[in-house]
Amino acid sequence: MKVCESIEQSSISARPNFPITLSKxxxxxxxxxxxxxxxxxxxxxxxxxxxxxxxxxxxxxxxxxxxxxxxxxxxxxxxxxxxxxxxxxxxxxxxxxxxxxxxxxxxxxxxxxxxxxxxxxxxxxxxxxxxxxxxxxxxxxxxxxxxxxxxxxxxxxxxxxxxxxxxxxxxxxxxxxxxxxxxxxxxxxxxxxxxxxxxxxxxxxxxxxxxxxxxxxxxxxxxxxxxxxxxxxxxxxxxxxxxxxxxxxxxxxxxxxxxxxxxxxxxxxGGKSANIIFADADLDVATQTAYDGMFYNKGEICYAGSRMLVERSVYDEVVERVRQRALDTKPGDPLDPNSQMGPIANKSEYDKVLSYMQVGQKDGARLVAGGKAADIGTGKGYFVEPTVFADVDSEMTIAREESFGPILSIIPFETFEDAIRIANGNQYGLASGVHTRDIKKAHKAAARLKAGTVWVNTYGHFDPSAPFGGYKMxxxxxxxxxxxxxxxxxxxxxxxxxx
The missing domain is CATH 3.40.605.10 (Aldehyde Dehydrogenase; Chain A, domain 1)
Structure with missing residues (x-):
C-alpha cells in the first residue's frame, strides 16, 4: 500500500457524518x-x-x-x-x-x-x-x-x-x-x-x-x-x-x-528523512513522488522526506517544479473530497509549525512557497500553507530538526559522495529515498544510507509483510x-x- 496512491472512490460518501458516542x-x-x-x-x-x-x-x-x-x-x-x-x-x-x-x-x-x-x-x-x-x-x-x-x-x-x-x-x-x-x-x-x-x-x-x-x-x-x-x-x-x-x-x-x-x-x-534526486532521474516522476513524500498528510509523518537533496545540474528545475506544486495545493476541510491538505492536528503543533517557518526565514533559507497560516474562508482551523525552502544549508535548524509539518528543505549537492554525506549527517535514520535511472547507483546508495527504509524511485510504500523501523535516534x-x-x-x- 502506497501512502499517496489513489483507488476507485465511487463507494466513498461525499460528506460522511457519524455521531460521537464513545468517550469513556x-x-x-x-x-x-x-x-x-x-x-x-x-x-x-x-x-x-x-x-x-x-x-x-x-x-x-x-x-x-x-x-x-x-x-x-x-x-x-x-x-x-x-x-x-x-x-x-x-x-x-x-x-x-x-x-x-x-x-x-x-x-x-x-x-x-x-x-x-x-x-x-x-x-x-x-x-x-x-x-x-x-x-x-x-x-x-x-x-x-x-x-x-x-x-x-x-x-x-x-x-x-x-x-x-x-x-x-x-x-x-x-x-x-x-x-x-x-x-x-x-x-x-x-x-x-x-x-x-x-x-x-x-x-x-x-x-x-x-x-x-x-x-x-x-x-x-x-x-x-x-x-x-x-x-x-x-x-x-x-x-x-x-x-x-x-x-x-x-x-x-x-x-x-x-x-x-x-x-x-x-x-x-522521529525522522528527518533525506530524499535524493540525482540528475539522471525521471524528473517528472521524481518531483511528484518526492513532493508527495513530504506533503502527504500535511507533513505530519515521521518518515516525511523533509530534506530533498538535489544534484546541482537539475537543482533550479526541481525547485521550480516543487514550488509550483506547493502553490497548486489547496488546504481545506478534510471531509470535503476536493480538499488536498487538511489542518494541522492540534493547536500546539500548529504553533510549532508556524515557528519553524519563521526560523527558516530567519536563518537565511530562501522561501519559495508558503511560509504562513492559510485561511480556507472560515476564519477557523489550524491550516498552514505547504512551505518550500530552497538553498538550505545542512546546519540550519530546518534541516536538522523535525518540524512535523508541511515544511520542505531543498539542499543542493555536487557528487554522489556529497549526497550520501549530507543524507547521513543527521541524528535521525528512519527512512530515505533515491531517484535515479542508474540501478547500480541506486543499490550503491541504498547500501550506504543509514536509514531503516530506502525507497528507490518511489516513496511511502508499506505492506504488512515489510518491516519498518529506524536507525540512530x-x-x-x-x-x-x-x-x-x-x-x-x-x-x-x-x-x-x-x-
Missing part, C-alpha cells in the same frame, strides 16, 4: 468513567470546536487495567491456541472494513486527516494487517536442538504478557494497529494509551474488539496525559513491554521510566513483517535428560 475508558470489557471523574476535550482542528469530553485516566485506572490484562493473559488469551487467536484476529480485520467510513470520519474530525486518504489507504491497510498476523498466530514455533547425547533440547516461543502501546496523533489508526496485531497474534494482552488529541478513533477500535468477542481484559484503552498515564505504564512492574511511536524525546522518557523494571521496548521515533525494533513478532515473544530453552 475501556477496561476489562467495560466502559468506565475515570477514577477521578475528570474529562478533557477532544477538539476538531478544522473548526476549533469541542466535539466531545473524554474520560481522563489516572494511575488508579492504569492499575486496574494492568491487573485485568494480567488476569486475561494468564487465564484466557495467553492460553488459547494460535489457531483460535488467528480466527478472532481475522474477524477483527473484517470489522475494520465494515466500520471503515466511521473510522475515517473520526480521524478527520479529531486530527484533520483527509477522509478520502483514510478510506483509500488506511482502512485497507488496517484490515490487511490483522489478516496478515492472523495467519502468523498459528505458526509461532520453537525448534529441537542437537545437543549432548542423552539429552533432548528444544525451544519454546512464548508471549511476553501485558504490553503497553503508546501511540501518536498523526496516523492514530495505522500506528496503533501495527502494535496491536503482532502483539495479539503472539498471545499478549494490551493496554493502549492513545495521544490525547486522538482518543475517538482509539475508542472505536475498542468497540470493534468488544464486538468481535475478545475475552475481557485482553484489550484495554486508557486515555490521559503522558506524564500521568504514560509514566504509570512505563514504570508499572506488571507491564512486560512498551511499544511507542512518538518523538525521540518521548522515547527517551519511556526508556528512562522503564529502566528500573527492564521492560522490553520497541521505539519508532529514530529508534530500534521493527514493526510489520514476521520480524515484528520477535519483539512480542521470548525464547525458553528446555533440556530433558533421557537417560
Amino acid at each position: 475508558l475501556y477496561i476489562n470489557g467495560e466502559w468506565r468513567d475515570s477514577h477521578s471523574g475528570k474529562t478533557f476535550p477532544a477538539i476538531d482542528p478544522t473548526t476549533e470546536a469541542e466535539i466531545a469530553q473524554v474520560a481522563e485516566g489516572t494511575v488508579e485506572d492504569v492499575e486496574l487495567a494492568v491487573k485485568c490484562a494480567g488476569t486475561a493473559f494468564a487465564e484466557a488469551w495467553g492460553q488459547m491456541s494460535g489457531h483460535e487467536r488467528g480466527e478472532i484476529l481475522w474477524r477483527v480485520g473484517d470489522l475494520f472494513l465494515k466500520y471503515g467510513e466511521e473510522l475515517a470520519f473520526l480521524q478527520a474530525k479529531e486530527m484533520g486527516r483527509l477522509f478520502t486518504d483514510s478510506m483509500t489507504v488506511d482502512i485497507p491497510h488496517l484490515a490487511n494487517m490483522f489478516h496478515y498476523y492472523a495467519g502468523w498466530a498459528s505458526k509461532i514455533e520453537g525448534s529441537v536442538k542437537q545437543t549432548t547425547k542423552g539429552l533432548h533440547t528444544y525451544t519454546l516461543r512464548e508471549p511476553l504478557g501485558v504490553v503497553a502501546a503508546i501511540t501518536p496523533f498523526n496516523f492514530p489508526l495505522i500506528l496503533s494497529i501495527s502494535k496491536f496485531a503482532p502483539a495479539l497474534a503472539a498471545g499478549n494482552t494490551i493496554i493502549h494509551k492513545p495521544a490525547s488529541a486522538t482518543p475517538l478513533s482509539a475508542l472505536k477500535v475498542a468497540q470493534i474488539m468488544e464486538e468481535v468477542g475478545l475475552p475481557p481484559g485482553v484489550f484495554n484503552v486508557v486515555m490521559g496525559p503522558g506524564g500521568t498515564v504514560g509514566n504509570a505504564l512505563s514504570t508499572h512492574p506488571g507491564i512486560e513491554k512498551v511499544a511507542i511511536t512518538g518523538s525521540t524525546a518521548s522515547g527517551i522518557r519511556v526508556i528512562k521510566d522503564s529502566a528500573d523494571t527492564l521492560k522490553h521496548l520497541t521505539m519508532e521515533l 529514530s529508534g530500534y525494533g521493527r514493526e510489520q513483517g514476521w520480524e515484528a513478532l520477535e519483539f512480542y515473544l521470548q525464547t525458553k530453552t528446555v533440556w530433558v535428560d533421557l537417560s
Whole structure:
C-alpha cells in the first residue's frame, strides 16, 4: 500500500457524518468513567470546536487495567491456541472494513486527516494487517536442538504478557494497529494509551474488539496525559513491554521510566528523512513522488522526506517544479473530497509549525512557497500553507530538526559522495529515498544510507509483510513483517535428560 496512491472512490460518501458516542475508558470489557471523574476535550482542528469530553485516566485506572490484562493473559488469551487467536484476529480485520467510513470520519474530525486518504489507504491497510498476523498466530514455533547425547533440547516461543502501546496523533489508526496485531497474534494482552488529541478513533477500535468477542481484559484503552498515564505504564512492574511511536524525546522518557523494571521496548521515533534526486532521474516522476513524500498528510509523518537533496545540474528545475506544486495545493476541510491538505492536528503543533517557518526565514533559507497560516474562508482551523525552502544549508535548524509539518528543505549537492554525506549527517535514520535511472547507483546508495527504509524511485510504500523501523535516534525494533513478532515473544530453552 502506497501512502499517496489513489483507488476507485465511487463507494466513498461525499460528506460522511457519524455521531460521537464513545468517550469513556475501556477496561476489562467495560466502559468506565475515570477514577477521578475528570474529562478533557477532544477538539476538531478544522473548526476549533469541542466535539466531545473524554474520560481522563489516572494511575488508579492504569492499575486496574494492568491487573485485568494480567488476569486475561494468564487465564484466557495467553492460553488459547494460535489457531483460535488467528480466527478472532481475522474477524477483527473484517470489522475494520465494515466500520471503515466511521473510522475515517473520526480521524478527520479529531486530527484533520483527509477522509478520502483514510478510506483509500488506511482502512485497507488496517484490515490487511490483522489478516496478515492472523495467519502468523498459528505458526509461532520453537525448534529441537542437537545437543549432548542423552539429552533432548528444544525451544519454546512464548508471549511476553501485558504490553503497553503508546501511540501518536498523526496516523492514530495505522500506528496503533501495527502494535496491536503482532502483539495479539503472539498471545499478549494490551493496554493502549492513545495521544490525547486522538482518543475517538482509539475508542472505536475498542468497540470493534468488544464486538468481535475478545475475552475481557485482553484489550484495554486508557486515555490521559503522558506524564500521568504514560509514566504509570512505563514504570508499572506488571507491564512486560512498551511499544511507542512518538518523538525521540518521548522515547527517551519511556526508556528512562522503564529502566528500573527492564521492560522490553520497541521505539519508532522521529525522522528527518533525506530524499535524493540525482540528475539522471525521471524528473517528472521524481518531483511528484518526492513532493508527495513530504506533503502527504500535511507533513505530519515521521518518515516525511523533509530534506530533498538535489544534484546541482537539475537543482533550479526541481525547485521550480516543487514550488509550483506547493502553490497548486489547496488546504481545506478534510471531509470535503476536493480538499488536498487538511489542518494541522492540534493547536500546539500548529504553533510549532508556524515557528519553524519563521526560523527558516530567519536563518537565511530562501522561501519559495508558503511560509504562513492559510485561511480556507472560515476564519477557523489550524491550516498552514505547504512551505518550500530552497538553498538550505545542512546546519540550519530546518534541516536538522523535525518540524512535523508541511515544511520542505531543498539542499543542493555536487557528487554522489556529497549526497550520501549530507543524507547521513543527521541524528535521525528512519527512512530515505533515491531517484535515479542508474540501478547500480541506486543499490550503491541504498547500501550506504543509514536509514531503516530506502525507497528507490518511489516513496511511502508499506505492506504488512515489510518491516519498518529506524536507525540512530529514530529508534530500534521493527514493526510489520514476521520480524515484528520477535519483539512480542521470548525464547525458553528446555533440556530433558533421557537417560
